[in-house]
Amino acid sequence: MSALANPRFRRLLVGQSLSTFGDSALYLSLGIWAKDLTGENAAAGMVFLCLSLPVVLTPFAGHIVDRLRRKPLLIAVNLVAGLGVLALLRVRSEADLWIIYAVALGYGLSFILIRPAQVGLVKQILSGEELAGANAAIRTVGEGIRLFSPLVGAAVYTAVGGHTLAVLDALTFAVAVVILLTLRVEEGAPTPPQEREPFRREIMAGFRQIASTPLVAFTTVAVAASFAVIGLLDTVDFAVIEYGLQRPASFFGVLMSVQGAGGICGGLVVATMIRRYGEARSVGAGLLTVALGTALLTTPFLPVVVAGFAMIGCGVPWLVVGYTTAWQRSTPQQILGRVAAAADLATVGPQTLSIALGAALIASVDYRILLAVCCAVLTLSGAVLLRRAPKLVTA
Template identity: 30%
Template structure:
């Protein structure tokens, strides 16, 4: 608890970055929830709604790794400020949409927003270790993981209300306002880089070659040392599982649990409750444990709870266990996220952290798409529950592997693997 107080009360710059992330993420959930409602209302087509998901994922897969290279070249704080400003401007075309004939404008806006996000996320994750003391890093990452849960609870509710009250224009203006507020908070951050991270190259050919070399280096770091390889493979395996989960969870609630749309929405959002509780616990006590153990035990518990949730309909009727499991799984989920982010930050140095996060995010995005496609094909062939069980097993087995390989993750995680 003392470390939590120190981080929130004494680390002014981190507090500003955390607040900016919470505000902008709330806006993201407002737009995401409201757009899903508006597009279906406008078109009556689930295919059109699916296009939103595709438009949001493509930038992660195609741009995420390369964006990380630029994040390492640029001032992270300035990158986050400019990205927020561009986010706000990029929402303005939504004010022009009147009917389904302009659906392409919505897709284009989501695509642009997704591209900008590929610069923001690695910059944020790379900046955090520079704003807190090393012993406070687990606590800081625990608080970061909470922001998405809080934003989901607030933003998802507001998104539905704003969509019903004012449609696309109100959604766009509300989301743009959150980006401007976040930009103002980041402008107040005093941290400045003490050196130029990457020397500038001259000439088009040299510039392209430099980008290629740095991009390749980011991928090499992800697979070059045993600890980073473990991080990379864990992300791929669980990413496929999360893709399957996102595809089949609604059919699971409907076909296996007998729930309606309201039940699905409530069960899905209930995970945020556990995530907030877990984030607070991890932030208060996480510094007492190694980041690798938080990651490993968090993944094992996450997988076990998911397995219980997916298998109980075979023996028990009712929705109550699903609510309990979704709330409970948020707690180890917060441990997992905080531990994993801390391990990655400690395994990389400041000069390469952005491109490593970019490469990892891109690989996980590709894995998500594989999981979405595989679940769509296999759900009807082998059944919903067997496919979802694989998702739970991925986290469970992955966590066991992490705990078995603590020797490569601790206590030497303070030493970067970049040189491996």
């Protein structure tokens, strides 16, 4: 990971990791907090709905990112988000539940701005050859954080309450702001208003860029098709635990830790894979690895299922980092925010729909049939991508 030799990237990674830790620790606890106030599972569900609703605004977020300098935008968003979290200090009773929802919605809005702005800033700091290592480092650190930060957040919430957790999260935003303030980046001026295209064309520029680049276009189709079934696993995993392994639902945490460990292992080698075999082959290998892991979940044997979760965890960084590096390398800086937004929408959109579909089907369809469908789509996508890989190169 040669990107880690760059002191500016290391500083940015530290700031982003601290912010991610605070976010991950808090957002799960917001759901617990909402349920504690009301006694209703629906209240907790509303928290996660508020977190995900801003996804529909992703193209507009990408447009905003491309019209402003990325570093000042990141400073402003982190500052506003940190101050917004402190609104949780006013939560005392069920009557204040709306504050939790408002903070969750604000979180969702900050996510769709921070992600494309960070992608642009990373490309500004590093050369094209270093991007795979940078994306691998970001993904690997993120997997490590997701292993334990929700547990830390829940423990802090249980021990000292949500108010203290909110203050700690606000501090992580403050640290991220300080690190960004000390980061030296020379950014070019955004496109002047008189040189911009009509608003509708501006909004769609990210999708046009993806469609015009063979590597990115073909990989996007394969990844989008795969995420259209990967979301099924969010529901099916619980059926695997209940009916396959005959374990309590709490065992889900153990399997997520296994998957997270697999994600760290996958993240450590993905940069080397991309350098040797290219983005398309790395994504294809990731899809086939996730497909094999999914197939292993159909068995009732614990060691086999554990291996399946580890393989899924390992394969996801290969497909995510490979895909991200493909569009990041081939995209001009001035439209990178909109391409990042379009790429995110191409994955998050199908995944969200498949989560809803899985929740609707799990009561009437055997979970092994859903796993078979998931495995088939992943295998087909990966195989087709590997076959086309020699003809696809980074622009």
